[in-house]
Amino acid sequence: MKLYDSKIAPNPRRVRIFLAEKGISVPTVPIDLAKAENRKPEFLAKNPFGGIPLLELDDGTCIAETVAICRYFERTQPEPPLMGVGAKGEAVVEMWQRRMELEVAFPIMQVFRNTHDFFKGRIPQVPEFGEVCRGAVTKRLAWLDEHLAGSSFVAGDDFTIADITALCGIDFGKPTGIRIAPESKHLARWYEAVSSRPSASA
Numbered sequence: 343m344k345l346y347d348s349k350i351a352p353n354p355r356r357v358r359i360f361l362a363e364k365g366i367s368v369p370t371v372p373i374d375l376a377k378a379e380n381r382k383p384e385f386l387a388k389n390p391f392g393g394i395p396l397l398e399l400d401d402g403t404c405i406a407e408t409v410a411i412c413r414y415f416e417r418t419q420p421e422p423p424l425m426g427v428g429a430k431g432e433a434v435v436e437m438w439q440r441r442m443e444l445e446v447a448f449p450i451m452q453v454f455r456n457t458h459d460f461f462k463g464r465i466p467q468v469p470e471f472g473e474v475c476r477g478a479v480t481k482r483l484a485w486l487d488e489h490l491a492g493s494s495f496v497a498g499d500d501f502t503i504a505d506i507t508a509l510c511g512i513d514f515g516k517p518t519g520i521r522i523a524p525e526s527k528h529l530a531r532w533y534e535a536v537s538s539r540p541s542a543s544a
């Protein structure tokens with residue numbers, strides 16, 4: 343098995359943190375996004391959308407999509423559970439994971455994709471859209487701060503994939519100036535807790 347990876351991209355980091363929390367080690371294949379290695383025909387044959395992370399199993403099965411890869415490892419090694427336990431637990435974690443992905447990480451990534459020089463000439467950028475997303479991110483982070491006033495972690499009492507998604511999204515905001523507002527004390531408390539876990543440096 344091998345994991346196609348990049349140290350500079352947020353989605354592969356989500357998988358690395360997930361694996362570190364479970365104590366799983368998987369050989370990695372570094373992909374140079376700056377050189378668009380993920381857009382070469384060999385890679386597109388494995389994932390037609392060209393995105394990483396990508397998990398290639400020993401039988402040749404290629405699993406793209408961060409959450410699908412995490413789901414694979416949650417099934418093959420359930421402990422510690424990072425995607426909830428039981429019908430209610432799994433549904434609650436999935437709800438929060440999707441909220442963190444769609445409402446927090448996605449708009450942060452859109453700020454980067456539409457305003458940062460890295461993507462200039464690489465994809466059609468719409469800077470105005472990037473700025474609309476920046477405004478949405480400010481509101482979403484304030485909302486997350488309120489939520490965390492009553493919750494240790496994003497999905498409740500336990501660290502889960504929802505925390506990983508939120509952490510990687512928020513950290514990816516740094517190159518475009520996205521920061522936790524000084525008044526967001528609960529979000530800052532959570533951020534300190536999750537980013538000081540050993541897995542955060544995976």
Ligand SMILES: N[C@@H](CCC(=O)N[C@@H](CS)C(=O)NCC(=O)O)C(=O)O
Nearest residue numbers: 351352353354392393394395407408
């Ligand atoms: N929905 C996919 C998104 C994958 C994705 O867009 N990955 C980024 C890195 S974080 C990428 O490969 N970007 C380079 C590109 O699209 O050319 C997932 O959840 O894994």
